[in-house]
Amino acid sequence: MLALIVALPLLAAIAVMLGTPARQTSIAAAGANLALGLWAAFSWENSFWNFSVPVLEKPALNLSFGMQDGISAVMIALSVLVTLAATLNARAPVGREKLYYSSILLIAAGAIGAFASTDLFFFYAFHELALIPTFLMIGILGRGDRKQIAWKITIYLGLGSIVLLAGLVWLANLAGTFDIPTMVAAARDGTLVIDPATQKSIAALLIVGFGSLVSLFPMHSWAAPAYASAPAPVAMLHAGVLKKFGLYGLIRVALPIVPEGMQAWLGVLLVLLLGNLLWCGMVTISQKRFDNMLGSASVMHMGYIFLGIAAVVSNPHNTLGIPAAVLLMFAHGVSVALLFGLADRIERATGTLDFADLGGLAKSAPALAFTVGFAAFTAMGLTVSANFVGEVFVFLSAFQQYTPATGLTPLQIVCIFAIWGVVISAVYMLRAFHGMFHGPPVEATRNAPDLTLADRIPALLLAIPLLCVGLYPNLLLNLIR
Amino acid sequence: MERSDMEALTNSIKSASNHFPLFPMPAYYLEALTVTLGLILLMAEAFVPSKSKSWVGVFAAIGLGGILLLIPLAIGPDAKPDAGWAAWPLWNFYQFDSLARFYKIFALITTLLVVLMSIDYRKILARYTDHPGSENGTGEFYALPVFACAGMMWLASAKDLAGAFVALELITVTFYILVAYMRRNVGSLEAGVKYLILGALSTGFLVYGIAWVYGSTGTMSLAAMPSSISNLQSPIPLLFGIALVMVGLAFKIGAVPMHIWIPDVYQGAPTPVTAFLSVGSKAAGFILLVRFLEPFLASEFTRGPVLKLLIILSIATLLFGNLAAIPQTNFKRLLAYSSIAHAGFLLLALAAGSSGTDAALGSVQVVSLYLATYLIITLAVFFMLAQVRIQREGEDISDFNGLGQTNPTFAMALTILLAALAGVPLTAGFIGKFFVFTLAVDAGMWAGVGIAFIAAGTGFYYYLKVVRAMWWSAPGDRPAVFLPTISKTCVVVLTAATLVFGVWPQPILALLR
Numbered sequence: 004m005l006a007l008i009v010a011l012p013l014l015a016a017i018a019v020m021l022g023t024p025a026r027q028t029s030i031a032a033a034g035a036n037l038a039l040g041l042w043a044a045f046s047w048e049n050s051f052w053n054f055s056v057p058v059l060e061k062p063a064l065n066l067s068f069g070m071q072d073g074i075s076a077v078m079i080a081l082s083v084l085v086t087l088a089a090t091l092n093a094r095a096p097v098g099r100e101k102l103y104y105s106s107i108l109l110i111a112a113g114a115i116g117a118f119a120s121t122d123l124f125f126f127y128a129f130h131e132l133a134l135i136p137t138f139l140m141i142g143i144l145g146r147g148d149r150k151q152i153a154w155k156i157t158i159y160l161g162l163g164s165i166v167l168l169a170g171l172v173w174l175a176n177l178a179g180t181f182d183i184p185t186m187v188a189a190a191r192d193g194t195l196v197i198d199p200a201t202q203k204s205i206a207a208l209l210i211v212g213f214g215s216l217v218s219l220f221p222m223h224s225w226a227a228p229a230y231a232s233a234p235a236p237v238a239m240l241h242a243g244v245l246k247k248f249g250l251y252g253l254i255r256v257a258l259p260i261v262p263e264g265m266q267a268w269l270g271v272l273l274v275l276l277l278g279n280l281l282w283c284g285m286v287t288i289s290q291k292r293f294d295n296m297l298g299s300a301s302v303m304h305m306g307y308i309f310l311g312i313a314a315v316v317s318n319p320h321n322t323l324g325i326p327a328a329v330l331l332m333f334a335h336g337v338s339v340a341l342l343f344g345l346a347d348r349i350e351r352a353t354g355t356l357d358f359a360d361l362g363g364l365a366k367s368a369p370a371l372a373f374t375v376g377f378a379a380f381t382a383m384g385l386t387v388s389a390n391f392v393g394e395v396f397v398f399l400s401a402f403q404q405y406t407p408a409t410g411l412t413p414l415q416i417v418c419i420f421a422i423w424g425v426v427i428s429a430v431y432m433l434r435a436f437h438g439m440f441h442g443p444p445v446e447a448t449r450n451a452p453d454l455t456l457a458d459r460i461p462a463l464l465l466a467i468p469l470l471c472v473g474l475y476p477n478l479l480l481n482l483i484r
Numbered sequence: 485m486e487r488s489d490m491e492a493l494t495n496s497i498k499s500a501s502n503h504f505p506l507f508p509m510p511a512y513y514l515e516a517l518t519v520t521l522g523l524i525l526l527m528a529e530a531f532v533p534s535k536s537k538s539w540v541g542v543f544a545a546i547g548l549g550g551i552l553l554l555i556p557l558a559i560g561p562d563a564k565p566d567a568g569w570a571a572w573p574l575w576n577f578y579q580f581d582s583l584a585r586f587y588k589i590f591a592l593i594t595t596l597l598v599v600l601m602s603i604d605y606r607k608i609l610a611r612y613t614d615h616p617g618s619e620n621g622t623g624e625f626y627a628l629p630v631f632a633c634a635g636m637m638w639l640a641s642a643k644d645l646a647g648a649f650v651a652l653e654l655i656t657v658t659f660y661i662l663v664a665y666m667r668r669n670v671g672s673l674e675a676g677v678k679y680l681i682l683g684a685l686s687t688g689f690l691v692y693g694i695a696w697v698y699g700s701t702g703t704m705s706l707a708a709m710p711s712s713i714s715n716l717q718s719p720i721p722l723l724f725g726i727a728l729v730m731v732g733l734a735f736k737i738g739a740v741p742m743h744i745w746i747p748d749v750y751q752g753a754p755t756p757v758t759a760f761l762s763v764g765s766k767a768a769g770f771i772l773l774v775r776f777l778e779p780f781l782a783s784e785f786t787r788g789p790v791l792k793l794l795i796i797l798s799i800a801t802l803l804f805g806n807l808a809a810i811p812q813t814n815f816k817r818l819l820a821y822s823s824i825a826h827a828g829f830l831l832l833a834l835a836a837g838s839s840g841t842d843a844a845l846g847s848v849q850v851v852s853l854y855l856a857t858y859l860i861i862t863l864a865v866f867f868m869l870a871q872v873r874i875q876r877e878g879e880d881i882s883d884f885n886g887l888g889q890t891n892p893t894f895a896m897a898l899t900i901l902l903a904a905l906a907g908v909p910l911t912a913g914f915i916g917k918f919f920v921f922t923l924a925v926d927a928g929m930w931a932g933v934g935i936a937f938i939a940a941g942t943g944f945y946y947y948l949k950v951v952r953a954m955w956w957s958a959p960g961d962r963p964a965v966f967l968p969t970i971s972k973t974c975v976v977v978l979t980a981a982t983l984v985f986g987v988w989p990q991p992i993l994a995l996l997r
Contacts, residue, residue, distance in 0.1 A: 020896065058988045062844050062922075066987060101892065124918070128909030135908060138948075139899075143888075143955050150956060161944045165937045168921065176926045179843055 005043060005068035006054040008079065009116040009129075011036050012086070016108035025100035026093070029108055033087040040083030040115070044482065047076035055121075064181055068119040071184055071255070073482035074329050078118040078251055081333050084468060085243040085340045086111040089236035091461040092344045094351070099144060106136035107236050114244045118251060123171055123181045126255075127164075130216075130248045134160055137233070137241055145232035152232045159215055159225040167212025167252075170205050174260060177201070183255065190260045199263050206264030209257045210272065217249030218302045219309065220278030227286075230298030235347030238294075242301045243340035247332045250308050254325060258315055265316045272313050273417045279306030281420065284427035288434070293346050293356040296435055300382065301339045303424065307331055307397050310421055314400040317414045323400035326483045331393030333479060334381075334469065338390055341378045341465040345371070348458055349439070352451040358435065363444030368453040372440045374462050379432045381469050384425055389472035389479075398422060510572075511558040511580035514551060514588060515638050521547040522630035529623035537619035541603040541626035548596040548630065555589060576705065577647040578638075586852055586995050587640030587771045590859065594764040595633035597863045597974060599626055601756040604971045605870050609754060612666035625665055629760060632658040636768045645694045645704045648772055652690070652736070655768055656683050659761065663753040675752025682745040686735030693728025696721055709779035719785045726780055726790060730797070733776070736769030738762075738827045740800040747808075750820035755873055758816060759866035762823040767855045770830060774848050781837055794835035799935050802828030806942040815869060816879045818946060819862070822905060825939060829920050830854055832932050836923035849996055850923055854916030856992045857985060861904045861913055864978035867971045868898055875965045881950055886959025894965060895954045897979045904982045906947040907940050911986040 015032030019025045043052050047070035055067035070076050086107075095103035113133025120126040142153030178186045178195055189195035197205070215222035226246075230238045257265055265272075283303040290296035311328030315321045350356050352368065365372035381388035401418035405411075411419075454462070472478055521544070529540050560580025561570045602609070602625055613621030635654030642648035660683065664676020698704055700721040701712040716722060735742040750758045780786040805825030812818040833850040840846025845853070869879065876883045888895040904913035917940060924933045967975060985992060 020893075057990070059990050059993065061840075061842070061993070064989075128914065131909040131914075135903060139951075139955060142952065150952075157944070157948065162941055165941050168918075169925070169933065169937055172918070172921050172925050176922060 004054060005052045005070070005079075005119045006066075008036055008039050008043060008083070009068060009112055009119060011039070012108040012112040012115070016105040016112065019105040019108065020101055022101075025095065025104040029090045029093070029104040030087075032108065033083075033090040033111070036111075036115075037083045037087045040079050043070070044076040044080035047073060047482065062181065064124050065122050066125055067121045067182070068116075069121045069184075070119070071121060073484065074251070074254060074325070075118055076482050077329050077333050077479055078247065079115060081247070081336045082111065082115045082118060082244045084464065085239055085336060086115075088340055088344060088461040088464045089239040089243075091457075091464070092239065092347065093234075093236045094347075096144065102143065103140070103234070103236075106140045107240065109133065109136040110237065110240045110245060114240070114248065117248050121183050123175050123183055123186075123256075126183065126252075127168060127171055130245070131164060133245050134164070137237055137245070140237045141229060141233045144234050147228075147232050149232050152228045156225045156229040159222065163212050163215030163222065165212075166208055167216070170208030170212055171256070173201075173205055173208070174256070178260075186256075187259045195260070197261060197264075199267070202261040202264030203267045204264070206257060206261045206268055209253065209261070210265075210268055213249035213252045213257070214275070215249075216252075217246055217305050217309075218279075219249075219305065220275045220282060220302075223279065223283060223302045223305075226302045227290075227295055227298035230301065230343070231292065231294040235343055238298075238343040239340040242298070242343060243336040246301075246305075247336055250305070250312070250328065250332055253312055254328065258312070258325075262316070262319055269313060269316050270413065272309065272316065273413055276306045276309035276313060277417055277420055279303055279309065280424040281427070284424055284431075288427065288431045290431070291358055293349065293358065293361075293435060293439065294343075296431060297339065297342050297346060300428065300431065301335070303428070304331075304335050304339075304382075306421065306424060307394055308335070310418060311397040311400055313414060313417075314397070314403070317412065318404050321400055321403050323396055323403050326480055327393060327396030327400045329483050330389065330472070330476065330479055331397060334389035334393045334472065337465050337469050338378060338381045338388075341462060341469070342375075342382060344461055344465070345375050345378060348454070349375070353447040355447055358438040360445065360447050361439040362442040362448060363440070364448045364451060365440040366444050367448055367451045370454040370459070371451075374454065374459075374466070375440065376436060377466060379436050381473075383428045383432045387470070387473045389469045389476070392473055392476040394425065505557045505559065507557055508559045508563065509554070509557050511560050511584070511641065512574060512578055514554065514558055515634050517551050517554070518548075518592075518630060518634040518637060521551070522627050522634065525627035525630060526624065529627060532623060534618050534620040537623040538603045538606050538626070540623050541599050541606075544599045544626045544630055545596055545603075548592055548599065548633065552589065552592045552596070555585060555592075558585070560584075577644045578641045579643045579707075580641055582995075582997055583771070583774070583848065583852070584641040587767065588637045589995065590767055590856065591633050591636035591640065591764060594636075594760065594767070594859055594863070595629050597867075598629050598756050598760040598764070600970050600974055601759060601863070601867055601870055602626055602629075602754075604867075604968045605754065605756050605874070607874055609666065612669040612672065621667075625662070625754075628658050628662050632662075632760070632764065636764055639768050640771050642772065642775055643706055645697065645706065645776075648775070649690065649694060652768070652772060653687065655765060656687065656736075659683075659757070659765060662757045662760070663749060665757065666754055669752075671752035672754060673752075675749040678745050678752075679749045682735065682742075686732045686742055688732075689728050689735075690732025693725045693730075693732055696725025696728060698725075700725060706775060706779055710782060713779065713783045713785055716785060719789075723786060723789050726777075726786065727793060729776060730773070730793060733769050733773050734797060737766050737773065737830070738769075738801075738824050739797050739831060740804045740824070743801070743804065743824050746824055747817050747820040750823070751814060751817050751879075755816070755866060755870040758819075759863055762819065762866075763859050763862050766823065766827065767859070770851055770855060773834070774851065777834070787837070791835055791837045794831055794837075795929060795932055798828050798831035798835050799932060800828075801825070801831055802935050802939040806939040806946075809946045810942065812946065813881055814879055815881050815884065815950060818881070818950070819865065819869070822943070822946070823862075825943065826854075826858055828939065829917060829936065832929070832936055833920045833923050835932065836927040836929065838923055838927060844922070844926065845919055845993075847923060849993065850916070850919040852996055853919060853989065853992055856995075857904075857912035857916045857982075857989075860978050860981050860985070861901050861911075864975050864982070865898070865901050865905070867975050867978070868894065868901075868967070871965055871967055871971055876962050881953050882957075883962065884950055884953045885957040885962060886954070887965065888955035890959050890962070890964035894967065897975055898954065899951050900979055901982060902947040902951055904986070906943045909986070910983070912982045912989070913986070915986060915989045
């Protein structure tokens with residue numbers, strides 16, 4: 004019945020385009036989807052959720068949705084959560100409500116469809132479906148140099164998707180099926196044998212393809228400007244949910260089916276993820292606007308998740324890497340959505356996001372200051388937040404196979420460098436918080452209104468899960484195991 | 485491709501199409517009926533008052549629809565095994581398998597839609613034929629496509645090079661008239677002359693090639709070709725003949741190096757004719773190419789060189805079509821280059837030379853599937869282009885500016901269609917491209933795969949230019965565009981089909997078996 008969770012936003016998007024009240028329809032659909040999605044996530048083992056319709060006999064293509072394991076469940080929970088928050092946070096310009104809300108719903112439908120698909124064809128197709136409204140929204144309603152930025156993200160993600168498609172098609176041809184669980188099972192029990200050279204080529208295509216979708220260094224330069232320019236709900240959905248598709252794909256497809264190929268690229272992957280953490284971290288420190296900083300920070304944090312994946316690449320028996328990566332994907336998705344939502348709120352209250360023009364907001368808007376503070380500390384990976392648990396697990400996973408006799412492997416050396424990323428995050432987050440909220444109020448912030456009830460609901464919706472998972476990580480870990 | 489595979493495939497196709505209708509009729513009645521319809525329309529046209537010649541179009545559409553309904557009744561020589569039936573001499577020139585049936589349906593639907601498009605285009609036709617107030621000169625415009633349709637249908641069943649050539653010329657000669665139909669419009673006349681000269685040249689190549697093939701094999705019949713090839717001492721003269729025929733056919737399908745006519749003719753011809761050229765004429769070229777190459781791909785003697793030639797044609801076509809489309813500012817011209825680009829993808833599928841397996845589609849099936857999706861998307865785009873041309877007096881991309889504001893629904897539909905042309909997933913356009921890629925990867929044609937991926941990426945760029953114009957630019961003083969009832973219905977149906985077949989392509993493939 005997962006098809007329902009995919010169809011609901013799609014149908015709502017069509018309804019909005021046909022003229023039903025845009026905001027109410029979207030919130031109703033997203034709310035219903037949250038209930039359904041959480042229910043599905045916490046009972047993912049139930050075969051009730053599986054759904055499959057053949058759409059083509061030869062080659063066998065099925066429009067099939069199902070939870071292959073707890074990873075899909077976590078991703079679906081993340082998607083429905085952020086979708087509702089993004090919808091609640093949406094403020095459409097007058098006259099553009101149809102475009103605005105239907106785009107949000109389409110992005111959500113594409114993301115949920117991609118995470119729920121068990122067929123490689125639709126797995127890919129749904130993600131692409133979500134990209135189109137993203138491009139349009141940035142191009143039509145973005146801020147700043149929107150046309151330029153929309154072209155940039157289109158070209159980066161379009162090329163990335165094409166490279167990815169080549170890898171996936173190759174894989175499907177070798178496997179003789181489009182069904183992902185069948186493929187994984189065949190690779191695991193040895194009926195699908197791919198020679199190392201082919202594995203290496205496929206893995207390269209998948210790393211470049213999925214990697215550019217997740218803004219893996221050096222294919223990351225689209226991300227920060229795009230998030231800064233995109234309307235807030237789009238930034239929330241893309242940075243929070245859609246971008247995770249690349250990581251999800253690596254975990255779902257690349258790791259189990261071409262493990263040797265991935266291993267061949269381990270060294271490159273380690274260097275690139277350090278690029279994300281340290282290079283992009285430094286770039287983040289130098290940002291002068293809050294939204295640019297958030298976009299850049301979200302690029303940086305992908306490094307940790309890649310580290311978790313790299314731990315599994317280096318040793319397939321690593322049991323911590325994948326739960327750690329998935330936990331962090333969830334935590335990062337929720338916290339970055341919360342931050343983008345709040346950044347939009349700050350801009351609406353003060354008219355600017357330049358650190359130079361802001362200050363003393365804590366006096367005029369204490370609740371806003373508290374919430375941003377909470378979100379910022381979460382993103383830094385402070386204790387009692389889901390991000391903290393995720394990051395610690397990632398670091399632990401890198402050292403799971405550590406034996407003092409053999410010394411440090413490259414993975415562990417990289418991990419030691421990666422821990423410095425935490426310091427970098429602390430530097431830019433604290434600077435940003437200090438710059439915006441401390442000190443005497445300035446002209447822009449003097450009369451800034453505090454959070455209203457309508458602002459608090461989406462914020463709480465995202466903050467509570469962060470706290471819950473931070474206090475009791477087993478909530479998600481039980482699903483993933 | 486193994487011979488036995490090929491035979492198994494043909495047998496499975498034949499047995500699957502071996503249904504027996506309640507009121508059977510020989511398949512060639514379909515062509516006879518189509519020609520008769522055309523003749524009746526030509527004669528009746530004289531009695532239709534000059535104010536409302538578009539009634540001829542309405543009758544043509546109804547007639548074509550009726551013939552479409554008769555297709556399930558058509559049976560081929562294998563369907564009724566009594567002695568006299570299968571021995572009927574015409575069956576030496578005419579075959580009726582599932583592929584033939586598919587392309588007959590294809591030709592009829594295309595023509596039907598083109599005629600409907602012409603009805604909504606009558607204002608421009610009238611302006612450039614007689615004078616704006618009178619439709620006096622427009623009557624034949626609705627009857628001529630019916631003759632071209634008969635040619636396309638016959639071509640789908642062609643079993644003999646002589647018959648195929650005559651059918652192809654029936655199509656081409658009709659197009660000579662249609663392209664130059666707007667006789668008071670310089671662009672249309674120029675297009676007509678260009679099409680005539682280059683068309684005649686390509687016909688020359690074709691006939692010369694057929695002569696060489698005949699000279700080296702001693703037969704015109706494609707069915708008898710395999711046995712004569714196996715007796716050849718040297719394949720060189722035959723290969724020369726094949727190459728010449730392929731050059732001739734490259735003209736029809738719009739492949740490099742015979743693509744030069746496409747941009748100018750597409751731009752100058754009346755919009756419905758452009759649509760007809762880019763869908764009907766291209767499909768006719770491809771079905772003939774498929775039929776013609778079938779025996780040569782089955783023979784070890786000729787298979788290698790033919791595939792090599794196909795991959796070269798395909799790469800050149802993909803590169804030229806896509807790269808030359810980038811700087812275009814005229815939408816119709818853009819569609820012309822895009823039609824070259826699509827021919828490249830189709831050739832790539834043929835170049836894979838796959839006969840299919842139990843789990844995978846063969847080249848011919850992929851080409852047919854691709855063409856079917858291309859028909860749906862392209863004709864819908866032309867329906868919209870025709871109305872923009874009429875109401876905004878121009879076909880430039882800038883004439884689409886601000887449609888997102890003035891006509892959100894129109895712009896949304898066109899966005900979906902252009903996304904489908906670019907190959908965005910979950911639209912019909914992606915299905916075709918996806919299987920072309922699958923074939924190419926499977927055949928290990930890495931150069932082709934690389935070029936095709938670049939081509940697809942480029943496609944995103946130039947199709948999105950129009951999307952950008954619609955949504956990101958202000959309309960200025962351009963008026964809103966209103967679709968007349970016929971166009972609106974067709975666009976809605978075709979756009980819905982684009983989305984439905986993007987998720988559920990099975991119905992198209994079901995027609996192929």
